[in-house]
Amino acid sequence: MKYYEDHRKLFGTAIALFLGLTYFVAIAPALRNEAINEPLPGSEPLSSDEQAGKELYIANGCVACHTQQVRDIPMDASWGSRPSIAADYARSQRTDLWRNTATLMGTERTGPDLTDVGTRQPSVDWHLLHLYNPRAVVPESVMPAYPWMFQNTDMPAEGQKVVPVPDSYRRGSGKIVATEEALQLVAYLLSLKQVPLPDGSLTEAFAPEPTPLPASSASDGEASSTPQFDGARSYQKHCQACHQPTGKGLAGAFPPLAGSPIVLEEDPSKIVSIVMNGYDGRVSEGYAVMPPIGTTNNISPEELQAIVNYIRSSWGNDAPAAEIDQIRTALAE
Amino acid sequence: MHFNLLISVLASLWTEPGIWITVALLSLAILAAVAIAYSQARPRNRTEFERSSDSPRSAPTGGLIGNVDQSGKIHYLPSKKVGLPRPKIEPQLGRLVAWHIIAATAWLLFGTTVGEYLGVKFVAPDIDQVSWLSFGRLRPVHTNAVFWGWSSLAMLGLGYYVTSVVSNAKLHSFRFAWITFALVNLAVAIGSIALMAGINNGGGEYREYTWPVMALFAAGIVLALINFIATIAKRSTADIYISNWYMVAALMFLVTIVLVAYLPFWQQGLGETIVQGYYMHQGVGMWFMMFLLGLTYYFLPQQLNTPIFSYSLGILAFWTQIIFYTLIGTHHFVFSSIPWWLQTVAIFGSVGMIIPVAAGSANFLLTFRGSFHKVGGSYTLPFFLVGIVFYFTGSFQGTAEAFRTTNEIWHFTDFTVAHSHLTMYGIIAFFLWAGIYSIGPRIHGQEPPQATVGAHFWMALIGLFFYAVPLMIGGTERGLAWKSDSAFIESVTLMAPYWLWRAIGGTLMWLSHFVFAYNVYRMLIANKTSPASRDLQLNK
The missing domain is CATH 1.10.760.10 (Cytochrome c-like domain)
Structure with a gap:
């Protein structure tokens, strides 16, 4: 066939087809979503400490194990009070010229989703101890420890945050104090909270189960009209x-x-x-x-x-x- | 109560179509492994005994012992067939291909050593507490080094050879090829160090290198693209052999996706996620898979010494791969806040992938038709066979994972990690090894030792099963545990035994790469007048 003997025509057709489809599934939807989504009225931009914390979150690759997306399925209801919507990510802009936007949605949930962790776990002390060594608070955890965000000192300065690390997890001597980095990272984690929708409601029903399992329908039968806890x-x-x-x-x-x-x-x-x-x-x-x-x-x-x-x-x-x-x-x- | 719930959920496992599809696919792969084991162990037919006893190694060399005539005796451990006597590769091209293979092997050792260490960290999270070695920083070092270092360099090296052979023309520019080689190596080296230092692009998988690093890589790929097209342009055949279709398309598409994903002035908000889904999946499907299919369309018929079963099936697979694969990226974000129609398009595309995958794997298997007895006597064909079986099963598994019902359970779990290893390792790495063992001996005329090729093959294959099967079982259980609303930490503890098995399987895979590196050393680096090479000369 003559057509297949002309490399210009053959490769030209292949790349034209690929570019057309690329425009259809990637470029056009991405541009449109950039244009139509705005931050929710109740959301606040990150403070400078929270922003610095987000950059530490990015630098240490936390996204490898933690998602930040509450999917619209009942399974995800434990991670937030409503499914995530496009507007939740509208504040994520390019980090700078060198680094891309970080929506940090993630594709692995080896650890918990963090969309709403600021609501779920608001204690600074807990987060600091958890970062110093996660197993100090959750013995079964496989999360890395981040001791390089802490310092050992005999005389903590005024205002320095001392972390009460149990002896079996302590490294080095003296008191363990949080560095600015640890505090910034915790500030970022505490800033992760779902924002109420503009109508004032925080909750929105999750989509129904795509395939209800027999097991879950059985437990529904047992439940009485008032929720049992x-x-x-x-x-x-x-x-x-x-x-x-x-x-x-x-x-x-x-x-x-x-x-x-x-x-x-x-x-x-x-x-x-x-x-x-x-x-x-x-x-x-x-x-x-x-x-x-x-x-x-x-x-x-x-x-x-x-x-x-x-x-x-x-x-x-x-x-x-x-x-x-x-x-x-x-x-x- | 929750325990009972979990039990009943597990009991209902078999009603999930995705589960039995996966079990069926996996049993195919295991059956194939058993079949290969059988064909390798079976006594071989007579002509091959005669062939191996012709080997000059057993020829009389004088002295009493030397005068014992071995011909006609049965060899219980027969030697494999060496490559068909063919002219050596011209030195200039041979040197280029050899260096690509050597550098790729070095990145394989580096990348999988990092991967092995990451696997160990699931079992022993406090093995170190050094910032540069922490899990989140090392994980992309592993994935990017095996993607852009090992797989891409090996593909390019084999590709230069294939494109010039099937075009019957000299490679357009060796200077360009060496510059590409330097740029790609430089990008992976700088990228790996930057990731460990905490400098990355913001979290998209396989997009962790920042754009200045990826620009080096992309510049190398642009030069390679020019090199391939210019070689094809001066071909002395009328047809453009199908290998060239796939390889040139892969190079063009890689340049496209890198440009779309990295141009530094767009992708605010959700735009980043939409592009990320597109980029990460086109990276694996349109670069690695596309290029490897091109290589296989050359190496497989060459090793079987038979033409490809159907050229037309290859053409059908080519166009349908472009049409369907381009659509499927956002199936990584099913149920997320990206537009619902886009998710549906991705699921549609994932189902459409059945066409190119079935066409491609049927084409390869039918090329084997009538030649299956050759598998037992060859050390390259088992690698091809494994690659084909995983191409079929691994790709169909990808379709099975894309449906909303299965995605709900498997997404976010280690099931996807198992899938990516079944494909990037089971398909890509095994095809690459097949190609390297096909071409390696022809560069300096040095065959690798048969025993270590066998050790490499079996350790890699068994290791892959031990790696992937536990992760698939554990991933499924974990997804179901989430669905039954048990506490998150319970879903961590339930993974512990599966993570241990993964580390064991990973260790086998990792060790096999050192055996492979030794084989590369014997083929490409060791003393070029070794006995093995003299044998080959004599065989000619």
């Missing part, structure tokens, strides 16, 4: 990262719940207040400030009751179960 599971989700599966906390960082007088108090109003509003009453003993986990994570009275009763009855604790009315009363205060 498994206290152990909610504890694992919201509390365990700091207070540990043993309820013993971490010496010098997070106080134990096992045997804690506040937990064991017959009236649950104090513990309810701490979960919802945070607590700094034990900072003088060297413990970190407790963030208002219940409020930031929108914990319902029923889930709160499940958590409170779980910690009041585990690890040798034997306080009486709190009734839902007691919880509601405490919340009203």
Whole structure:
């Protein structure tokens, strides 16, 4: 065939076809999405520290294991209160002339998704300890440790953040203090929060299951009209990262719940207040400030009751179960 | 309660079409491995015994022992057939190809040593705490070194040879070829150091080198493209052999995707993600796969000493590969916030890939028709056969992964890591080794030792199975655990045994590369008047 004997025509056709399709699936949709998407009204640009933290996140390749996208499927509902939308990424612009835009959506979820980690885990102290060595707070973690973002010093200067590392994870002598880099990286992580949609709602229904598995429909049948919460599971989700599966906390960082007088108090109003509003009453003993986990994570009275009763009855604790009315009363205060 | 849920989810595994497609595909690959093992172990037919006993090594050389006549005796470990006696490659081209193979091998050793270390880090995360060696920085060093260093250099080296042979013309410019060689090596060296130092492009997979680094690489590829086209332009055949279609297309497409992905003045917001999906998948499909298909259309018939089964099937596969493959990039972002229609187009394209993959693999397998008995007596053909089987199974697995139902479970898990190794290693690396073992002995007339080629083959193949199968099982379990809403950390602990198996399989693969490097040394570097080479001279 003559056509296939002319290399200009043959290769010309191949590249023309490829360029046409490239325009259709890559160039045109990319340009259009650049043009039509704007940041949500409630979103804020990163501060200079947060931006520096984002650059550390990029430099250390965190995207290799952490996604930043809540997909529109029920499986991803644990990573955010709504699916990610295009506008969520509109603030990501080219880093500079040399480096591309970093939406950091990622393609591997070896570690948790971080779209909303600032809401889920707002404690600076926890993040610092976790960065120094993740296994100090989550023994099963396979995340790398980042000790080069910390320094050892005998005399921490005024305002330096001392990280209470348990002895078995400590390297070098003296106190371990966070460098500016570690604080910037944590600032960036805490800035990762989903922004409410413009109509004021934070939540938007996730798309239904593409293929409901028999197992999940069976469990739906068991569920009654009011949501049932498994206290152990909610504890694992919201509390365990700091207070540990043993309820013993971490010496010098997070106080134990096992045997804690506040937990064991017959009236649950104090513990309810701490979960919802945070607590700094034990900072003088060297413990970190407790963030208002219940409020930031929108914990319902029923889930709160499940958590409170779980910690009041585990690890040798034997306080009486709190009734839902007691919880509601405490919340009203 | 959640444990029960997990059990019932696991029990419903078999109702997932993707799962049984994958199991079927995998059993194909395992069956092929068993078949190759059988053909290698089987006593060979008589003519080949005669051939091996003709070897001058067993010829009488004097003395009592030397006078024992070995001809006619059965050899329990028969020697493999050496390359058909053909003229040596002209020294100028031979030197160019040899250096490409040697440099590619060096990058393979470097890149997979890094990969091996990364695999170990899943088992022992505190093995070091050095910033330059931390997981997030090293992972792209591994992927980019084996992509742009090992695979690309080996492809170019073999490609220079193939394009000039099938054009029946001298390579247009050796100067250009050497400049390309230097630029590509320079890009990978600088890129690797920059990544370890924490300088990268912002997170897109295989796009971690910054544009100034990738510009070196792209400049090299542009020179290679000119070199290939100019060689083809002065061909002394009327036809353009199909190998040249695939290789020139691959070079043109690589230049295109690098330009689209790296021009430093666009891709704000979601535009970056759309281009990323396009870039990462065109990189593997339109550069590595396309070029390798071109090489295989030359080397496979040459090694079988038979024409390709159907030239037309090759043409069909060429055009359908361009039409469908170009569309599939965004299947890496299914359910994300990129436009739904674009995701659907990608899934459509992934299904369409059945056409070129079936056409290509059927074409290769049918070229084997009537020659399967040759597999047992050859040390290059098993590599081709593995490459073809993984081309078929690995590519279909990619289609199976692209559907929304399967993507939901497998995406984000180690299943995709298994898939990328089944393809980039099972297809690309095995085809490259097949090509290198085909051409290597003809450069200085030195055959690699048969035993170490066999060791390389079996360690790489068994290692790949040990690497990929546990990751696929673990990845599936992990996806189902996420779906059953169990705690995230439980999905980490459930992976621990699979990560250990991956490290074991990876170690086998990694060690096989040192055996391969020794074979390259014996073919291309060792004393050029070694006994092996004298044998070959005598054979002629």
